[in-house]
Amino acid sequence: MVPNYQRIVVFRLGRVRPPKGPGVVLILPLIDQWQKVDLRTRAFNIPPCKVTTKDGGLVSVGADIQFRIWSPVMSVVAVQDLNASTRLTAQKAMTHNLSKKTVREIQTERLKLAEHLSMDVNEMTRPWGLEVDRVELTLESVLKGPDDSLSGPVIMPPSMPGLEGIAGPIQQLAMHFLGNSGVSQPREGLGDTVSFVDEQGPPASAGVKRVSVEELLAAVELRLSEQLVQQVGACFQFQILRDGLVNNYFVDLSKGSGKVGAGTVAEPSVTLQMSEEDLLALFLGTLRPFAAYTSGRLKVHGELRTAMKLEELVKLIRPQ
Template sequence: MGHLLHMISNYERLVVFRLGKLTRAKGPGLVIILPCIDKISRVDLRMRAFSVPPQNLLTADGGGVEVGAEVFFRVKDPILCVTNVQDMDRSSRVIAQTALARFITSKDLSDLEIHKLEICQQVQTEINKMTLSWGVEVSKVQLSEVKVIQEPNPIMSGCNNPFNLLSQVLFPPGSSAPTPSAMPSFPFPTQNPPPSLSQTPAILPLSSAQPIDAADVKLMKCHTVEELIANVRPHLTPDLVRDIGCVYRFVEEGTVDEDKRVFYMDLKHGNGDIGEGEPPYGDWDATLTLSVDLLTRLLRQELSPFTAYMSGDLTVDGDLRAASQLGQLAEKMNK
């Protein structure tokens, strides 16, 4: 009888899968479970909290701060909490840490105290954009005491344009940019004549050239989905499938909702595959919304996934750990 009857408290729900199919969330009260047929997950609906450990961050005006946060949350939908995220606690912590870092680095040091409540609300809204799809709602974010570890740099204050910042660093106020006449001149070396034809290296005939494996060529820059698919496909190998083990669903950013280009990269089945449309096996680990140019830069190791996510150019829906493996994927593709 102990396996048949489960007592569910007012603050709990029991998500039941019968023969692998989701039924519904049951409770509170006495719930009957069929042994060997039903699989259950018990979900706690009470308010919980976790701490975002203090991070050393650089503010927009060049100041350095150490700041953390306390995040209060609860499960709003037990079914989504079980079916849409594998590790709710860890994923929520990663989202909170990333959102906090993004907003702190976009503010001046003086704003952290003046607009502290507003920043907390913005961080809360940013976290909820992701966690509500998991059935988790963040009700409050509270910043810890802001510890200043570096005073703001007056040169960087208000310099949102990197070219203006560079000009102020190279030519501070009171100085003038050098004129062409003040620039040192370097005569073109003419003492060494160009090599004669007899000195130029011989060109090997095509028959003696070594064959080039397409997988050994670095990924080219791509501007369309078709170019990306054609360039990535030769790089997919069974070793990548073994090491990555994820299916990615990509949505091209900047297109109309009714005509969004969707493509996939399957690194879980067979020898790996990439193509346009939905993943053929019907499931994926993460949906990434980004431009083709950004995905090309990620795969060419010109940009890290964390930087792209922090800047807001990359949106992730699903398993964040799978999305973070893009860096490992790019490293293996460019070996």
């Protein structure tokens, strides 16, 4: 008798059979071998481990992970010890991802980092018939502060004529797309999060700001043309992760003069899934599409060749 939350994987003369249950299951003695699989959500804890961050800091970080089995047969056939393998995979993915972040990003963006970690672990454990439902990072302590020489804000140059009344990050983006050679570009190796400090404004407005996706798309819309559509010829659907939610945007360069906006399109050429920071980094030139894809930060649904046309789009929009 198999309860509703379990399944039985049967091997008949060494060959796996479809999972059986719930309810009454008949087993042939001496011919069938069987194993129970629990489909309920389980959890485990990754004990705090030391991680050296991108800016030279040292932090102690742990995680709580919840997972469930969606394919009983794969969970039995693909891996010998499912719990141990999942724990080791999640721990390695956590240390690998956090080593690419700064101490400040780990402190302030744990929810987004947990989303990226969940996606990375799912990619590795999906062939095992396992799915991670929730990841929660716990920052125990900062054992060593970051090296000051490896971090620092990007200083804005004097205001461009005609843009004095525009807010700091929007002005920076406008100057970037208008081809002002005096705009300071983000230095390589400082991460994919771009921050701006407006030293020309009053002290009360100075601080770290970010360009939103909507502001970026508004700047992209100014560069649309029929020539751009002829060179790219594809419709990109973006699924952007922001604060645990998926926001949809599109850049349609398949007909006319092209258009951009929020929402979904009926038949996109390719669908791209990434975080908001990674999308901004792509268009600001600090992250290349192929590097984002190979590192798992860019998820592609569709033809990869079409997805890589995004790099051509970025080159045409961004001044060289």
